[in-house]
Amino acid sequence: MQERRRTPRRRSYIGATIVFNNRCSTIDCLIRDISDDGARLIFSDTVNAPEQFDLVINKMGETRRAQMAWRQADQAGVTFLRQSATDWAKLGHARRLGEVEAERTALRIRVAELLGRE
Structure with a gap:
């Protein structure tokens, strides 16, 4: 073949x-x-x-x-x-945005836990 x-x-x-x-x-x-x-x-x-x-x-x-x-x-x-450099930048930004959103969600949960304990 x-x-x-x-x-x-x-x-x-x-x-x-x-x-x-x-x-x-x-x-x-x-x-x-x-x-x-x-x-x-x-x-x-x-x-x-x-x-x-x-x-x-x-x-x-x-x-x-x-x-x-x-x-x-x-x-x-x-x-x-x-892919062009612009496309790679968009993918990098999208990935980082997802990471930041996950961090924000985790922080909100942690703050709610801390406020619930007081």
């Missing part, structure tokens, strides 16, 4: 999350093969992911914009899209 990829793929076993719908919807998946240009994703069940989405790879500390290249029942191949 002839290899059609531009960059070599590496076998992997990395958990990831597909994020879409303005970061309101997520689908967990497993990256089984990855290269600089794309990846093969495995799902625990048949999923209906959108054509384009963000792939959050926590172990690698990355978020990559991806587009579906092919799909089967419980797996899919994706191509990573090139």
